[in-house]
Amino acid sequence: MGLIALRTLLIPAFVACLTVTIAGQAGQSVNYKGLEVVATGIERAQNVALIDCPPTTNSQRGNARPGEEFAVVSLSFKVTPLFKETFVKKPVMTDASGKVYNTSVAIIDPGSVSEYKCSFPFRVPTGTRVATLQIDTASINLASLDKK
Amino acid sequence: MDIDRRAFIASLGGTAAVSLMGSEAKADALEHWMEDQLDEQAAVQGAPEKFPTVAELEAQIETRNYRRGTGNVFVNTRGNVKKLAPMPKNPTLQDFFRLRFAPANHVLQSATRALKTGMSEEIILACLLHDCAQALMKADHGWWGAQLFEPYIPEKSTFGIRYHQALRFYADADAGYEYPDLYYRIFGQDYTPPPHIEATYKMLRNHKWYMEPRLVTVNDLYAFDPNAKVSVDPFEDIIGRHFKTPKEGLGNDNSPSAHMWRTLANPDAPL
Numbered sequence: 001m002g003l004i005a006l007r008t009l010l011i012p013a014f015v016a017c018l019t020v021t022i023a024g025q026a027g028q029s030v031n032y033k034g035l036e037v038v039a040t041g042i043e044r045a046q047n048v049a050l051i052d053c054p055p056t057t058n059s060q061r062g063n064a065r066p067g068e069e070f071a072v073v074s075l076s077f078k079v080t081p082l083f084k085e086t087f088v089k090k091p092v093m094t095d096a097s098g099k100v101y102n103t104s105v106a107i108i109d110p111g112s113v114s115e116y117k118c119s120f121p122f123r124v125p126t127g128t129r130v131a132t133l134q135i136d137t138a139s140i141n142l143a144s145l146d147k148k
Numbered sequence: 149m150d151i152d153r154r155a156f157i158a159s160l161g162g163t164a165a166v167s168l169m170g171s172e173a174k175a176d177a178l179e180h181w182m183e184d185q186l187d188e189q190a191a192v193q194g195a196p197e198k199f200p201t202v203a204e205l206e207a208q209i210e211t212r213n214y215r216r217g218t219g220n221v222f223v224n225t226r227g228n229v230k231k232l233a234p235m236p237k238n239p240t241l242q243d244f245f246r247l248r249f250a251p252a253n254h255v256l257q258s259a260t261r262a263l264k265t266g267m268s269e270e271i272i273l274a275c276l277l278h279d280c281a282q283a284l285m286k287a288d289h290g291w292w293g294a295q296l297f298e299p300y301i302p303e304k305s306t307f308g309i310r311y312h313q314a315l316r317f318y319a320d321a322d323a324g325y326e327y328p329d330l331y332y333r334i335f336g337q338d339y340t341p342p343p344h345i346e347a348t349y350k351m352l353r354n355h356k357w358y359m360e361p362r363l364v365t366v367n368d369l370y371a372f373d374p375n376a377k378v379s380v381d382p383f384e385d386i387i388g389r390h391f392k393t394p395k396e397g398l399g400n401d402n403s404p405s406a407h408m409w410r411t412l413a414n415p416d417a418p419l
Contacts, residue, residue, distance in 0.1 A: 050326060050369050052261070058373040062326025065319065087266060090324070104324035104369065108264045123321040 032138035034083030035110060039133060039140045040117070041074040042147070048072055053107045053118030062104065062121065070121040071101075071130050073142065078115050085110065089136045093122045096129045096143075107135075197329065202336035217287025221248060221415040235413040238397030241300075241387055245380050248412050249280050256378035257371035258364075267363055269386050273301060274308030274360065275367045276383055284412055289313060292408075299403040300392045304360050311361035312368065314348040317341045323362045328369055 029036045048070045050060045054077070064070055073093065088107040092100050101122040124130075133140045209215075214223040223229070233247050245252055259276035267275075281293030290313025298306045319327045331339070341349070352358050394401035399409035411417075 047329070048326075050328070052370055056370075056373045057375045058370050060369050060372045061329040062319075062369070063329065063332070065327070102322055102324055104321075104326050104366065106261070106265050106324075106370070108261065121326075123319070123326065 029078075030138045030140055031080075032088070032135055033085055034080045035085070035088065036078040036080060037135065037138060037140065038076045039073060039142055039145055040076050042130060042142060042145045043072045043074070045070045045072055045121070048121040049119070050104060050121075051119070052105055053077075053120070054109065054113045054116040055118060062123075064123055067126055068123055069126045071124050071128065071146075072119050072121045073130075073133055074117060074119050075133075076115075076117045077110070079111050079113070083111055091120050091133050091135045093120075093124075093130055093142070094132045094134070095124065096131050098131075197333075199329070199332035199337035201338050205334075205336050217285065219282060219284040219286060219415075221283045221412060232416070235399075236397070238395070239399065239409075239413065240393050241391055241398065242380060242384075244280075244398065244409070244412065249283050252280070252380070253376065253378060254371050255279050256380060257373060257376045258367040259383060260376075260378050261367045261370050262363070263382065265367075267367075268304075269390060270302050270304040271308060271360060271363045271367075272383070272386055273390050274305040274312075274364050275371075276380075276386075277301070277305070278309050278312055278364050278368065284408060296405050296408045299405055300394075300398075302390055304357060305390065307357050308360035308364045311348065311352055312364035314341070314345045315352060315361045316365045316368065317345060318349050320362060323359065323366060325362065325366050325369065330372075 029038050031037075046064045046069060048062050049058075050062050051058050053075075062070070071093065073091070075091075086109075088110045090103055090106055092102055094100050101124055103120045103122050105118065105120045107118075120133075122130075130142045130146045133142050212225075214225065221232070235247055236243050239247075249255070255276055255278060258278065259272050262272040262275040277297055278293060279289060281289045281296050284296070285292045290310050294306045294310030297309060315325075317327075317331065319325055352361065394403065399406050399413050
């Protein structure tokens with residue numbers, strides 16, 4: 001009985017450890033299942049290239065509407081031997097008030113290239129201050145990069 | 149200006165397509181391509197592209213000997229049309245891809261992205277077929293496409309094909325769809341969709357299947373890569389599972405859209 005009770009306590013604790021958010025500051029590397037991710041910059045734009053990640057040569061560009069702009073987050077990726085995933089969720093961005101924004105850029109075949117840089121545009125109301133970027137359980141603090 | 153020979157040939161549909169072009173058509177094509185490259189370079193360098201207005205596009209109508217909504221099998225904007233290869237006796241979807249929709253690079257890229265991002269097979273199929281009807285008719289191609297494929301594919305795929313035409317005019321950041329430059333360029337920067345498209349959009353916003361056509365538009369945007377290498381082969385299983393190929397062949401099965409397949413098979417019929 002004692003062993004069963006111990007298992008009952010330890011297994012959820014172990015699972016909680018596995019699912020804990022991996023957090024990092026801007027400029028610091030965050031390791032997501034063997035994929036090292038660094039936020040390198042944020043720019044604002046009205047018109048952005050629509051290119052998946054790792055980068056392709058897609059020719060389309062997207063446009064913000066009046067009163068909106070794109071907060072374009074640049075990320076640098078490094079694939080380590082530990083990285084085995086074939087699918088990585090799209091990043092989501094959170095502003096200072098906690099509102100979540102999605103991007104149209106998808107991460108496709110993330111292990112196909114050893115190192116790459118990608119830009120993720122998020123359409124936000126003009127002047128929005130960004131706070132964090134999340135890729136599944138990995139979180140990166142963007143506030144210090146945002147010069148808005 | 150440096151010319152990337154490989155990219156230029158790819159933009160024309162490959163070496164086979166180029167070999168069928170006359171020297172004048174090739175020269176015209178090269179000129180168009182260089183203009184496009186210059187436009188892209190200007191955009192990359194941060195110079196805002198000057199998009200035409202609706203009035204400017206309308207003013208171009210009488211400068212052409214064809215209408216912009218005409219299907220690709222009926223017109224060659226860069227020279228004379230060529231004799232088409234005959235269709236097999238009992239043609240399949242793959243035969244139409246090979247002999248009438250080719251190179252079909254855009255729809256293949258779109259479906260490849262849907263496949264790699266883990267979308268449902270109904271959506272992958274819708275992406276694969278969403279612009280194929282442009283061979284027959286560009287204007288209202290979503291509705292034409294839905295009608296063409298409806299007897300053979302799942303209802304959700306038909307829904308996605310029909311309504312991507314309306315949703316493409318409306319950005320949806322939550323779903324990851326942005327309004328593309330392409331539409332400023334081809335519809336005009338001051339274009340507003342007509343009332344029936346606006347009404348369709350409002351209907352779709354409240355529809356339980358909203359995401360079917362929306363995801364077609366999402367993949368549509370990312371399928372304009374001149375260097376992408378794609379093939380219909382990865383979709384053989386999905387076509388096998390979801391496309392009800394008639395044993396008589398498309399066009400010979402007396403379905404409600406059989407006449408559309410026959411027209412695609414033989415667009416040179418005078419009447």
